[in-house]
Amino acid sequence: MPAVSFAPYRRALRSRPLRTALVLGTLVRMPVFASTVLLTIHVVSGLGRSYTAAGVLSAAATVAIAVSGPWRGRLLDRYGLRRVVLPSILVALVCWSIAPFVGYYLLLGLAVLAGLFVIPTFSITRQAVIAAVGEGERRTAISLDAVAVELSFIVAPAVAVWAATVWDTSWVLFWIQMLGVGAGILMYVVDPPLRGEGEAVVGTARASSRTWFRLPFLAVCLAATATTVVLAGSDIAIIAVMRDLAAEGQIGVVLAVWGLGSLIGGLLYGALHRPISAFWLLAGLAAATFPMALASSTLQLAAFGFVAGLLCAPTITATIDQASRIVPAQVRGEAMGWHGSFMTTGGAIGAPLAGLAIDQRGPGAGFVVVAAVGVGVAALGLTAVSVRRATASAT
Incomplete structure:
Protein backbone atom coordinates (compact mmCIF):
# COMPACT_ATOMS: atom_id res chain seq x y z
CA MET A 1 0.00 0.00 0.00
CA PRO A 2 1.46 3.39 -0.96
CA ALA A 3 2.26 5.79 1.88
CA VAL A 4 -0.50 8.09 3.12
CA SER A 5 -0.02 11.82 3.60
CA PHE A 6 -2.67 14.52 3.98
CA ALA A 7 -0.31 17.25 2.78
CA PRO A 8 -1.79 17.05 -0.77
CA TYR A 9 -5.15 18.15 0.68
CA ARG A 10 -3.58 21.24 2.21
CA ARG A 11 -1.95 22.11 -1.11
CA ALA A 12 -5.10 21.44 -3.13
CA LEU A 13 -7.42 23.37 -0.82
CA ARG A 14 -5.25 26.48 -1.12
CA SER A 15 -6.76 26.79 -4.59
CA ARG A 16 -9.76 29.14 -4.44
CA PRO A 17 -11.11 27.86 -7.80
CA LEU A 18 -11.12 24.33 -6.35
CA ARG A 19 -13.03 25.41 -3.25
CA THR A 20 -15.52 27.24 -5.47
CA ALA A 21 -15.97 24.22 -7.75
CA LEU A 22 -16.57 21.89 -4.80
CA VAL A 23 -19.19 24.19 -3.26
CA LEU A 24 -20.98 24.72 -6.58
CA GLY A 25 -20.93 20.99 -7.32
CA THR A 26 -22.46 20.20 -3.94
CA LEU A 27 -25.19 22.81 -4.30
CA VAL A 28 -26.20 21.57 -7.76
CA ARG A 29 -26.04 17.85 -6.91
CA MET A 30 -28.07 17.94 -3.71
CA PRO A 31 -31.39 18.63 -5.48
CA VAL A 32 -30.57 15.84 -7.95
CA PHE A 33 -30.07 13.25 -5.20
CA ALA A 34 -33.08 14.54 -3.27
CA SER A 35 -35.43 14.44 -6.26
CA THR A 36 -34.51 10.85 -7.12
CA VAL A 37 -36.07 9.43 -3.96
CA LEU A 38 -38.72 12.13 -3.81
CA LEU A 39 -40.12 11.26 -7.25
CA THR A 40 -40.76 7.69 -6.06
CA ILE A 41 -42.53 8.95 -2.94
CA HIS A 42 -44.56 11.43 -4.99
CA VAL A 43 -45.69 8.82 -7.53
CA VAL A 44 -46.66 6.26 -4.88
CA SER A 45 -48.06 8.52 -2.16
CA GLY A 46 -49.04 11.69 -3.98
CA LEU A 47 -50.41 10.18 -7.19
CA GLY A 48 -51.51 6.83 -5.73
CA ARG A 49 -49.60 4.81 -8.34
CA SER A 50 -47.70 1.55 -7.95
CA TYR A 51 -44.01 1.05 -7.28
CA THR A 52 -43.79 -0.33 -10.81
CA ALA A 53 -45.01 2.99 -12.16
CA ALA A 54 -42.48 4.79 -9.98
CA GLY A 55 -39.76 2.48 -11.30
CA VAL A 56 -40.75 3.16 -14.92
CA LEU A 57 -40.54 6.92 -14.27
CA SER A 58 -37.16 6.55 -12.59
CA ALA A 59 -35.82 4.35 -15.40
CA ALA A 60 -37.09 6.73 -18.11
CA ALA A 61 -35.53 9.76 -16.43
CA THR A 62 -32.28 7.82 -15.90
CA VAL A 63 -32.08 6.87 -19.58
CA ALA A 64 -32.72 10.48 -20.59
CA ILE A 65 -29.92 11.71 -18.33
CA ALA A 66 -27.57 9.00 -19.66
CA VAL A 67 -28.34 9.98 -23.25
CA SER A 68 -27.79 13.66 -22.50
CA GLY A 69 -24.32 13.19 -20.98
CA PRO A 70 -22.09 12.86 -24.07
CA TRP A 71 -23.83 15.41 -26.30
CA ARG A 72 -24.17 17.98 -23.52
CA GLY A 73 -20.50 17.41 -22.69
CA ARG A 74 -19.62 17.94 -26.37
CA LEU A 75 -21.49 21.25 -26.29
CA LEU A 76 -19.51 22.23 -23.18
CA ASP A 77 -16.27 21.66 -25.08
CA ARG A 78 -17.51 23.69 -28.05
CA TYR A 79 -19.49 26.56 -26.53
CA GLY A 80 -18.47 26.80 -22.87
CA LEU A 81 -20.40 26.64 -19.61
CA ARG A 82 -22.82 29.56 -19.88
CA ARG A 83 -24.20 28.75 -23.34
CA VAL A 84 -24.90 25.18 -22.21
CA VAL A 85 -26.23 25.88 -18.72
CA LEU A 86 -28.67 28.66 -19.69
CA PRO A 87 -30.98 26.43 -21.81
CA SER A 88 -30.85 23.81 -19.04
CA ILE A 89 -31.98 26.38 -16.47
CA LEU A 90 -34.88 27.51 -18.67
CA VAL A 91 -36.05 23.96 -19.47
CA ALA A 92 -35.83 22.94 -15.80
CA LEU A 93 -37.73 26.05 -14.73
CA VAL A 94 -40.59 25.35 -17.16
CA CYS A 95 -40.75 21.57 -16.68
CA TRP A 96 -40.57 21.53 -12.90
CA SER A 97 -42.98 24.44 -12.50
CA ILE A 98 -45.59 22.14 -14.10
CA ALA A 99 -44.56 18.53 -13.42
CA PRO A 100 -45.24 18.34 -9.65
CA PHE A 101 -48.89 19.33 -10.15
CA VAL A 102 -49.98 17.11 -13.05
CA GLY A 103 -50.91 13.46 -13.56
CA TYR A 104 -48.55 10.57 -13.99
CA TYR A 105 -48.13 10.47 -17.77
CA LEU A 106 -47.54 14.19 -18.18
CA LEU A 107 -45.11 14.02 -15.25
CA LEU A 108 -43.30 11.17 -17.06
CA GLY A 109 -42.95 13.22 -20.24
CA LEU A 110 -41.78 16.34 -18.47
CA ALA A 111 -39.25 14.37 -16.38
CA VAL A 112 -37.79 12.85 -19.56
CA LEU A 113 -37.58 16.27 -21.25
CA ALA A 114 -35.92 17.77 -18.19
CA GLY A 115 -33.52 14.81 -18.10
CA LEU A 116 -32.46 15.37 -21.71
CA PHE A 117 -31.61 19.00 -20.91
CA VAL A 118 -30.35 18.46 -17.38
CA ILE A 119 -27.42 20.62 -16.29
CA PRO A 120 -24.35 18.43 -16.96
CA THR A 121 -23.42 18.75 -13.31
CA PHE A 122 -20.90 15.97 -13.02
CA SER A 123 -19.11 16.88 -16.23
CA ILE A 124 -18.90 20.57 -15.28
CA THR A 125 -17.82 19.93 -11.70
CA ARG A 126 -15.20 17.37 -12.59
CA GLN A 127 -13.74 19.59 -15.31
CA ALA A 128 -13.68 22.56 -12.96
CA VAL A 129 -12.04 20.49 -10.21
CA ILE A 130 -9.38 19.15 -12.59
CA ALA A 131 -8.74 22.64 -14.02
CA ALA A 132 -8.34 24.16 -10.56
CA VAL A 133 -5.22 22.19 -9.60
CA GLY A 134 -1.99 20.95 -11.11
CA GLU A 135 -1.28 17.42 -12.29
CA GLY A 136 0.19 16.46 -8.93
CA GLU A 137 -2.99 17.30 -7.00
CA ARG A 138 -5.52 16.02 -9.56
CA ARG A 139 -6.30 12.73 -7.80
CA THR A 140 -6.57 14.51 -4.45
CA ALA A 141 -8.98 17.08 -5.91
CA ILE A 142 -11.12 14.38 -7.52
CA SER A 143 -11.17 12.54 -4.18
CA LEU A 144 -12.45 15.70 -2.49
CA ASP A 145 -15.19 15.88 -5.12
CA ALA A 146 -16.06 12.24 -4.44
CA VAL A 147 -16.36 13.02 -0.72
CA ALA A 148 -18.66 15.95 -1.56
CA VAL A 149 -20.79 13.55 -3.62
CA GLU A 150 -21.01 11.14 -0.68
CA LEU A 151 -22.10 13.92 1.67
CA SER A 152 -24.76 15.00 -0.81
CA PHE A 153 -25.92 11.39 -1.20
CA ILE A 154 -26.21 10.94 2.57
CA VAL A 155 -27.84 14.28 3.43
CA ALA A 156 -30.11 15.21 0.51
CA PRO A 157 -32.36 12.12 0.31
CA ALA A 158 -32.80 12.08 4.11
CA VAL A 159 -33.92 15.72 4.10
CA ALA A 160 -36.25 15.08 1.14
CA VAL A 161 -37.90 12.09 2.83
CA TRP A 162 -38.38 14.08 6.04
CA ALA A 163 -39.89 17.01 4.13
CA ALA A 164 -42.26 14.68 2.27
CA THR A 165 -43.63 13.43 5.61
CA VAL A 166 -44.36 16.99 6.74
CA TRP A 167 -45.62 18.74 3.59
CA ASP A 168 -47.43 17.85 0.40
CA THR A 169 -45.09 15.95 -1.96
CA SER A 170 -46.04 18.15 -4.93
CA TRP A 171 -44.80 21.30 -3.21
CA VAL A 172 -41.71 19.59 -1.78
CA LEU A 173 -40.81 18.35 -5.28
CA PHE A 174 -41.41 21.83 -6.71
CA TRP A 175 -39.21 23.64 -4.20
CA ILE A 176 -36.40 21.09 -4.41
CA GLN A 177 -36.32 21.47 -8.18
CA MET A 178 -36.39 25.25 -7.82
CA LEU A 179 -33.37 24.97 -5.54
CA GLY A 180 -31.72 23.10 -8.40
CA VAL A 181 -32.65 25.94 -10.77
CA GLY A 182 -31.20 28.44 -8.29
CA ALA A 183 -27.97 26.45 -8.05
CA GLY A 184 -27.78 26.40 -11.85
CA ILE A 185 -28.17 30.18 -11.96
CA LEU A 186 -25.36 30.50 -9.41
CA MET A 187 -23.17 28.25 -11.55
CA TYR A 188 -23.97 30.42 -14.58
CA VAL A 189 -23.01 33.59 -12.69
CA VAL A 190 -19.76 32.20 -11.24
CA ASP A 191 -18.80 30.48 -14.52
CA PRO A 192 -15.86 28.43 -13.15
CA PRO A 193 -13.05 27.77 -15.67
CA LEU A 194 -13.15 24.33 -17.30
CA ARG A 195 -9.55 24.35 -18.54
CA GLY A 196 -6.39 24.67 -16.53
CA GLU A 197 -3.40 26.86 -17.31
CA GLY A 198 -1.63 25.69 -20.44
CA GLU A 199 -4.59 23.60 -21.62
CA ALA A 200 -6.55 24.32 -24.77
CA VAL A 201 -9.35 26.80 -24.21
CA VAL A 202 -13.00 25.99 -24.84
CA GLY A 203 -13.91 26.27 -28.52
CA THR A 204 -10.47 25.39 -29.94
CA ALA A 205 -10.08 22.69 -32.56
CA ARG A 206 -11.27 19.36 -31.29
CA ALA A 207 -9.27 16.16 -31.32
Whole structure:
Protein backbone atom coordinates (compact mmCIF):
# COMPACT_ATOMS: atom_id res chain seq x y z
CA MET A 1 0.00 0.00 0.00
CA PRO A 2 1.46 3.39 -0.96
CA ALA A 3 2.26 5.79 1.88
CA VAL A 4 -0.50 8.09 3.12
CA SER A 5 -0.02 11.82 3.60
CA PHE A 6 -2.67 14.52 3.98
CA ALA A 7 -0.31 17.25 2.78
CA PRO A 8 -1.79 17.05 -0.77
CA TYR A 9 -5.15 18.15 0.68
CA ARG A 10 -3.58 21.24 2.21
CA ARG A 11 -1.95 22.11 -1.11
CA ALA A 12 -5.10 21.44 -3.13
CA LEU A 13 -7.42 23.37 -0.82
CA ARG A 14 -5.25 26.48 -1.12
CA SER A 15 -6.76 26.79 -4.59
CA ARG A 16 -9.76 29.14 -4.44
CA PRO A 17 -11.11 27.86 -7.80
CA LEU A 18 -11.12 24.33 -6.35
CA ARG A 19 -13.03 25.41 -3.25
CA THR A 20 -15.52 27.24 -5.47
CA ALA A 21 -15.97 24.22 -7.75
CA LEU A 22 -16.57 21.89 -4.80
CA VAL A 23 -19.19 24.19 -3.26
CA LEU A 24 -20.98 24.72 -6.58
CA GLY A 25 -20.93 20.99 -7.32
CA THR A 26 -22.46 20.20 -3.94
CA LEU A 27 -25.19 22.81 -4.30
CA VAL A 28 -26.20 21.57 -7.76
CA ARG A 29 -26.04 17.85 -6.91
CA MET A 30 -28.07 17.94 -3.71
CA PRO A 31 -31.39 18.63 -5.48
CA VAL A 32 -30.57 15.84 -7.95
CA PHE A 33 -30.07 13.25 -5.20
CA ALA A 34 -33.08 14.54 -3.27
CA SER A 35 -35.43 14.44 -6.26
CA THR A 36 -34.51 10.85 -7.12
CA VAL A 37 -36.07 9.43 -3.96
CA LEU A 38 -38.72 12.13 -3.81
CA LEU A 39 -40.12 11.26 -7.25
CA THR A 40 -40.76 7.69 -6.06
CA ILE A 41 -42.53 8.95 -2.94
CA HIS A 42 -44.56 11.43 -4.99
CA VAL A 43 -45.69 8.82 -7.53
CA VAL A 44 -46.66 6.26 -4.88
CA SER A 45 -48.06 8.52 -2.16
CA GLY A 46 -49.04 11.69 -3.98
CA LEU A 47 -50.41 10.18 -7.19
CA GLY A 48 -51.51 6.83 -5.73
CA ARG A 49 -49.60 4.81 -8.34
CA SER A 50 -47.70 1.55 -7.95
CA TYR A 51 -44.01 1.05 -7.28
CA THR A 52 -43.79 -0.33 -10.81
CA ALA A 53 -45.01 2.99 -12.16
CA ALA A 54 -42.48 4.79 -9.98
CA GLY A 55 -39.76 2.48 -11.30
CA VAL A 56 -40.75 3.16 -14.92
CA LEU A 57 -40.54 6.92 -14.27
CA SER A 58 -37.16 6.55 -12.59
CA ALA A 59 -35.82 4.35 -15.40
CA ALA A 60 -37.09 6.73 -18.11
CA ALA A 61 -35.53 9.76 -16.43
CA THR A 62 -32.28 7.82 -15.90
CA VAL A 63 -32.08 6.87 -19.58
CA ALA A 64 -32.72 10.48 -20.59
CA ILE A 65 -29.92 11.71 -18.33
CA ALA A 66 -27.57 9.00 -19.66
CA VAL A 67 -28.34 9.98 -23.25
CA SER A 68 -27.79 13.66 -22.50
CA GLY A 69 -24.32 13.19 -20.98
CA PRO A 70 -22.09 12.86 -24.07
CA TRP A 71 -23.83 15.41 -26.30
CA ARG A 72 -24.17 17.98 -23.52
CA GLY A 73 -20.50 17.41 -22.69
CA ARG A 74 -19.62 17.94 -26.37
CA LEU A 75 -21.49 21.25 -26.29
CA LEU A 76 -19.51 22.23 -23.18
CA ASP A 77 -16.27 21.66 -25.08
CA ARG A 78 -17.51 23.69 -28.05
CA TYR A 79 -19.49 26.56 -26.53
CA GLY A 80 -18.47 26.80 -22.87
CA LEU A 81 -20.40 26.64 -19.61
CA ARG A 82 -22.82 29.56 -19.88
CA ARG A 83 -24.20 28.75 -23.34
CA VAL A 84 -24.90 25.18 -22.21
CA VAL A 85 -26.23 25.88 -18.72
CA LEU A 86 -28.67 28.66 -19.69
CA PRO A 87 -30.98 26.43 -21.81
CA SER A 88 -30.85 23.81 -19.04
CA ILE A 89 -31.98 26.38 -16.47
CA LEU A 90 -34.88 27.51 -18.67
CA VAL A 91 -36.05 23.96 -19.47
CA ALA A 92 -35.83 22.94 -15.80
CA LEU A 93 -37.73 26.05 -14.73
CA VAL A 94 -40.59 25.35 -17.16
CA CYS A 95 -40.75 21.57 -16.68
CA TRP A 96 -40.57 21.53 -12.90
CA SER A 97 -42.98 24.44 -12.50
CA ILE A 98 -45.59 22.14 -14.10
CA ALA A 99 -44.56 18.53 -13.42
CA PRO A 100 -45.24 18.34 -9.65
CA PHE A 101 -48.89 19.33 -10.15
CA VAL A 102 -49.98 17.11 -13.05
CA GLY A 103 -50.91 13.46 -13.56
CA TYR A 104 -48.55 10.57 -13.99
CA TYR A 105 -48.13 10.47 -17.77
CA LEU A 106 -47.54 14.19 -18.18
CA LEU A 107 -45.11 14.02 -15.25
CA LEU A 108 -43.30 11.17 -17.06
CA GLY A 109 -42.95 13.22 -20.24
CA LEU A 110 -41.78 16.34 -18.47
CA ALA A 111 -39.25 14.37 -16.38
CA VAL A 112 -37.79 12.85 -19.56
CA LEU A 113 -37.58 16.27 -21.25
CA ALA A 114 -35.92 17.77 -18.19
CA GLY A 115 -33.52 14.81 -18.10
CA LEU A 116 -32.46 15.37 -21.71
CA PHE A 117 -31.61 19.00 -20.91
CA VAL A 118 -30.35 18.46 -17.38
CA ILE A 119 -27.42 20.62 -16.29
CA PRO A 120 -24.35 18.43 -16.96
CA THR A 121 -23.42 18.75 -13.31
CA PHE A 122 -20.90 15.97 -13.02
CA SER A 123 -19.11 16.88 -16.23
CA ILE A 124 -18.90 20.57 -15.28
CA THR A 125 -17.82 19.93 -11.70
CA ARG A 126 -15.20 17.37 -12.59
CA GLN A 127 -13.74 19.59 -15.31
CA ALA A 128 -13.68 22.56 -12.96
CA VAL A 129 -12.04 20.49 -10.21
CA ILE A 130 -9.38 19.15 -12.59
CA ALA A 131 -8.74 22.64 -14.02
CA ALA A 132 -8.34 24.16 -10.56
CA VAL A 133 -5.22 22.19 -9.60
CA GLY A 134 -1.99 20.95 -11.11
CA GLU A 135 -1.28 17.42 -12.29
CA GLY A 136 0.19 16.46 -8.93
CA GLU A 137 -2.99 17.30 -7.00
CA ARG A 138 -5.52 16.02 -9.56
CA ARG A 139 -6.30 12.73 -7.80
CA THR A 140 -6.57 14.51 -4.45
CA ALA A 141 -8.98 17.08 -5.91
CA ILE A 142 -11.12 14.38 -7.52
CA SER A 143 -11.17 12.54 -4.18
CA LEU A 144 -12.45 15.70 -2.49
CA ASP A 145 -15.19 15.88 -5.12
CA ALA A 146 -16.06 12.24 -4.44
CA VAL A 147 -16.36 13.02 -0.72
CA ALA A 148 -18.66 15.95 -1.56
CA VAL A 149 -20.79 13.55 -3.62
CA GLU A 150 -21.01 11.14 -0.68
CA LEU A 151 -22.10 13.92 1.67
CA SER A 152 -24.76 15.00 -0.81
CA PHE A 153 -25.92 11.39 -1.20
CA ILE A 154 -26.21 10.94 2.57
CA VAL A 155 -27.84 14.28 3.43
CA ALA A 156 -30.11 15.21 0.51
CA PRO A 157 -32.36 12.12 0.31
CA ALA A 158 -32.80 12.08 4.11
CA VAL A 159 -33.92 15.72 4.10
CA ALA A 160 -36.25 15.08 1.14
CA VAL A 161 -37.90 12.09 2.83
CA TRP A 162 -38.38 14.08 6.04
CA ALA A 163 -39.89 17.01 4.13
CA ALA A 164 -42.26 14.68 2.27
CA THR A 165 -43.63 13.43 5.61
CA VAL A 166 -44.36 16.99 6.74
CA TRP A 167 -45.62 18.74 3.59
CA ASP A 168 -47.43 17.85 0.40
CA THR A 169 -45.09 15.95 -1.96
CA SER A 170 -46.04 18.15 -4.93
CA TRP A 171 -44.80 21.30 -3.21
CA VAL A 172 -41.71 19.59 -1.78
CA LEU A 173 -40.81 18.35 -5.28
CA PHE A 174 -41.41 21.83 -6.71
CA TRP A 175 -39.21 23.64 -4.20
CA ILE A 176 -36.40 21.09 -4.41
CA GLN A 177 -36.32 21.47 -8.18
CA MET A 178 -36.39 25.25 -7.82
CA LEU A 179 -33.37 24.97 -5.54
CA GLY A 180 -31.72 23.10 -8.40
CA VAL A 181 -32.65 25.94 -10.77
CA GLY A 182 -31.20 28.44 -8.29
CA ALA A 183 -27.97 26.45 -8.05
CA GLY A 184 -27.78 26.40 -11.85
CA ILE A 185 -28.17 30.18 -11.96
CA LEU A 186 -25.36 30.50 -9.41
CA MET A 187 -23.17 28.25 -11.55
CA TYR A 188 -23.97 30.42 -14.58
CA VAL A 189 -23.01 33.59 -12.69
CA VAL A 190 -19.76 32.20 -11.24
CA ASP A 191 -18.80 30.48 -14.52
CA PRO A 192 -15.86 28.43 -13.15
CA PRO A 193 -13.05 27.77 -15.67
CA LEU A 194 -13.15 24.33 -17.30
CA ARG A 195 -9.55 24.35 -18.54
CA GLY A 196 -6.39 24.67 -16.53
CA GLU A 197 -3.40 26.86 -17.31
CA GLY A 198 -1.63 25.69 -20.44
CA GLU A 199 -4.59 23.60 -21.62
CA ALA A 200 -6.55 24.32 -24.77
CA VAL A 201 -9.35 26.80 -24.21
CA VAL A 202 -13.00 25.99 -24.84
CA GLY A 203 -13.91 26.27 -28.52
CA THR A 204 -10.47 25.39 -29.94
CA ALA A 205 -10.08 22.69 -32.56
CA ARG A 206 -11.27 19.36 -31.29
CA ALA A 207 -9.27 16.16 -31.32
CA SER A 208 -10.85 13.46 -33.46
CA SER A 209 -12.75 10.86 -31.46
CA ARG A 210 -10.65 8.22 -33.22
CA THR A 211 -7.64 9.42 -31.26
CA TRP A 212 -9.18 8.88 -27.79
CA PHE A 213 -12.49 6.98 -27.97
CA ARG A 214 -10.64 3.69 -28.05
CA LEU A 215 -10.07 0.60 -25.96
CA PRO A 216 -8.16 2.23 -23.03
CA PHE A 217 -10.88 4.85 -22.51
CA LEU A 218 -13.70 2.34 -23.01
CA ALA A 219 -12.08 -0.08 -20.57
CA VAL A 220 -12.01 2.57 -17.85
CA CYS A 221 -15.64 3.47 -18.59
CA LEU A 222 -16.57 -0.22 -18.36
CA ALA A 223 -14.91 -0.32 -14.94
CA ALA A 224 -17.06 2.70 -13.97
CA THR A 225 -20.16 0.84 -15.18
CA ALA A 226 -19.27 -2.26 -13.18
CA THR A 227 -18.66 -0.10 -10.10
CA THR A 228 -22.16 1.34 -10.18
CA VAL A 229 -23.60 -2.11 -10.93
CA VAL A 230 -22.06 -3.23 -7.63
CA LEU A 231 -23.22 -0.14 -5.75
CA ALA A 232 -26.79 -0.02 -7.09
CA GLY A 233 -27.23 -3.74 -6.60
CA SER A 234 -25.85 -3.55 -3.07
CA ASP A 235 -28.28 -0.75 -2.29
CA ILE A 236 -31.25 -2.97 -3.21
CA ALA A 237 -29.74 -6.00 -1.46
CA ILE A 238 -29.23 -4.05 1.79
CA ILE A 239 -32.92 -3.14 1.81
CA ALA A 240 -33.88 -6.76 1.10
CA VAL A 241 -31.69 -8.14 3.90
CA MET A 242 -33.01 -5.61 6.40
CA ARG A 243 -36.60 -6.46 5.49
CA ASP A 244 -35.77 -10.14 5.86
CA LEU A 245 -34.42 -9.34 9.35
CA ALA A 246 -37.62 -7.37 10.11
CA ALA A 247 -35.44 -4.31 10.77
CA GLU A 248 -36.75 -1.89 8.13
CA GLY A 249 -36.47 0.99 10.57
CA GLN A 250 -32.67 0.63 10.61
CA ILE A 251 -32.17 0.63 6.83
CA GLY A 252 -31.09 4.27 6.94
CA VAL A 253 -28.49 3.49 9.60
CA VAL A 254 -26.90 0.73 7.54
CA LEU A 255 -26.87 2.87 4.40
CA ALA A 256 -25.32 5.75 6.36
CA VAL A 257 -22.55 3.48 7.72
CA TRP A 258 -21.91 2.21 4.19
CA GLY A 259 -21.71 5.81 2.95
CA LEU A 260 -19.42 6.76 5.84
CA GLY A 261 -17.03 4.01 4.81
CA SER A 262 -16.99 5.39 1.28
CA LEU A 263 -16.34 8.91 2.54
CA ILE A 264 -13.39 7.78 4.66
CA GLY A 265 -12.05 5.64 1.83
CA GLY A 266 -12.22 8.56 -0.56
CA LEU A 267 -10.23 10.77 1.82
CA LEU A 268 -7.58 8.09 2.33
CA TYR A 269 -7.25 7.42 -1.39
CA GLY A 270 -6.70 11.10 -2.11
CA ALA A 271 -3.91 11.12 0.48
CA LEU A 272 -1.93 8.30 -1.16
CA HIS A 273 1.37 9.22 -2.82
CA ARG A 274 0.70 6.93 -5.78
CA PRO A 275 -2.54 5.97 -7.55
CA ILE A 276 -3.95 2.45 -7.68
CA SER A 277 -5.41 1.03 -10.88
CA ALA A 278 -9.19 1.31 -11.11
CA PHE A 279 -9.32 -2.39 -12.01
CA TRP A 280 -7.55 -3.43 -8.80
CA LEU A 281 -9.84 -1.19 -6.77
CA LEU A 282 -12.89 -2.63 -8.55
CA ALA A 283 -11.67 -6.14 -7.75
CA GLY A 284 -11.27 -5.15 -4.10
CA LEU A 285 -14.71 -3.53 -3.98
CA ALA A 286 -16.32 -6.63 -5.46
CA ALA A 287 -14.42 -8.97 -3.13
CA ALA A 288 -15.43 -6.88 -0.10
CA THR A 289 -19.07 -6.96 -1.23
CA PHE A 290 -19.32 -10.77 -1.21
CA PRO A 291 -19.26 -11.10 2.64
CA MET A 292 -22.32 -8.85 2.92
CA ALA A 293 -24.32 -11.83 1.66
CA LEU A 294 -23.38 -13.70 4.87
CA ALA A 295 -24.69 -11.05 7.29
CA SER A 296 -27.24 -12.43 9.75
CA SER A 297 -27.80 -9.28 11.81
CA THR A 298 -27.97 -5.52 11.39
CA LEU A 299 -24.61 -5.09 13.12
CA GLN A 300 -22.90 -7.59 10.81
CA LEU A 301 -24.39 -6.03 7.70
CA ALA A 302 -23.34 -2.55 8.81
CA ALA A 303 -19.80 -3.77 9.59
CA PHE A 304 -19.43 -5.57 6.25
CA GLY A 305 -20.95 -2.57 4.49
CA PHE A 306 -18.46 -0.19 6.12
CA VAL A 307 -15.54 -2.31 4.86
CA ALA A 308 -16.96 -2.49 1.34
CA GLY A 309 -17.71 1.22 1.47
CA LEU A 310 -14.02 2.00 2.01
CA LEU A 311 -13.46 1.09 -1.66
CA CYS A 312 -16.53 2.76 -3.20
CA ALA A 313 -15.33 6.35 -3.59
CA PRO A 314 -11.71 5.34 -4.39
CA THR A 315 -12.86 3.14 -7.27
CA ILE A 316 -15.00 5.89 -8.78
CA THR A 317 -12.22 8.44 -8.23
CA ALA A 318 -9.70 6.18 -9.98
CA THR A 319 -11.91 5.77 -13.04
CA ILE A 320 -12.38 9.56 -13.32
CA ASP A 321 -8.66 10.20 -12.84
CA GLN A 322 -7.62 7.61 -15.42
CA ALA A 323 -10.25 8.71 -17.95
CA SER A 324 -9.24 12.37 -17.62
CA ARG A 325 -5.59 11.50 -18.32
CA ILE A 326 -6.36 9.39 -21.39
CA VAL A 327 -8.23 12.10 -23.32
CA PRO A 328 -7.04 15.48 -24.65
CA ALA A 329 -8.12 18.51 -22.60
CA GLN A 330 -10.26 19.97 -25.40
CA VAL A 331 -12.61 16.95 -25.38
CA ARG A 332 -12.71 16.43 -21.62
CA GLY A 333 -16.33 17.60 -21.36
CA GLU A 334 -17.52 14.95 -23.82
CA ALA A 335 -15.31 12.33 -22.19
CA MET A 336 -16.68 13.09 -18.73
CA GLY A 337 -20.16 12.99 -20.24
CA TRP A 338 -19.50 9.50 -21.59
CA HIS A 339 -18.02 8.47 -18.24
CA GLY A 340 -21.13 9.73 -16.44
CA SER A 341 -23.42 7.92 -18.90
CA PHE A 342 -21.55 4.65 -18.36
CA MET A 343 -21.94 5.10 -14.60
CA THR A 344 -25.64 5.90 -14.97
CA THR A 345 -26.10 2.81 -17.13
CA GLY A 346 -24.42 0.69 -14.46
CA GLY A 347 -26.84 2.00 -11.88
CA ALA A 348 -29.76 1.18 -14.16
CA ILE A 349 -28.45 -2.38 -14.64
CA GLY A 350 -27.38 -3.13 -11.07
CA ALA A 351 -30.72 -2.60 -9.32
CA PRO A 352 -32.87 -4.93 -11.49
CA LEU A 353 -30.05 -7.49 -11.72
CA ALA A 354 -29.82 -7.69 -7.94
CA GLY A 355 -33.62 -7.66 -7.68
CA LEU A 356 -33.90 -10.67 -9.98
CA ALA A 357 -31.30 -12.58 -7.97
CA ILE A 358 -33.07 -11.70 -4.71
CA ASP A 359 -36.41 -12.92 -6.06
CA GLN A 360 -34.85 -16.19 -7.20
CA ARG A 361 -32.36 -16.99 -4.44
CA GLY A 362 -32.98 -14.70 -1.47
CA PRO A 363 -31.54 -11.39 -0.21
CA GLY A 364 -27.90 -12.50 -0.06
CA ALA A 365 -27.90 -13.43 -3.74
CA GLY A 366 -28.20 -9.76 -4.65
CA PHE A 367 -24.72 -9.09 -3.28
CA VAL A 368 -23.27 -12.20 -4.88
CA VAL A 369 -24.45 -11.53 -8.43
CA VAL A 370 -23.32 -7.87 -8.61
CA ALA A 371 -20.01 -8.69 -6.91
CA ALA A 372 -19.45 -11.42 -9.52
CA VAL A 373 -19.97 -8.83 -12.25
CA GLY A 374 -17.40 -6.58 -10.60
CA VAL A 375 -14.84 -9.38 -10.31
CA GLY A 376 -15.40 -10.40 -13.93
CA VAL A 377 -14.93 -6.90 -15.34
CA ALA A 378 -11.89 -6.29 -13.12
CA ALA A 379 -10.31 -9.54 -14.33
CA LEU A 380 -10.94 -8.60 -17.98
CA GLY A 381 -9.48 -5.14 -17.42
CA LEU A 382 -6.35 -6.39 -15.67
CA THR A 383 -5.83 -9.01 -18.37
CA ALA A 384 -6.19 -6.40 -21.11
CA VAL A 385 -3.68 -4.12 -19.38
CA SER A 386 -1.19 -7.00 -19.03
CA VAL A 387 -1.55 -7.97 -22.69
CA ARG A 388 -1.15 -4.35 -23.80
CA ARG A 389 2.01 -3.92 -21.73
CA ALA A 390 3.45 -7.20 -23.01
CA THR A 391 2.74 -6.19 -26.60
CA ALA A 392 4.28 -2.75 -26.06
CA SER A 393 7.44 -4.19 -24.50
CA ALA A 394 7.77 -6.78 -27.30
CA THR A 395 7.74 -4.04 -29.93
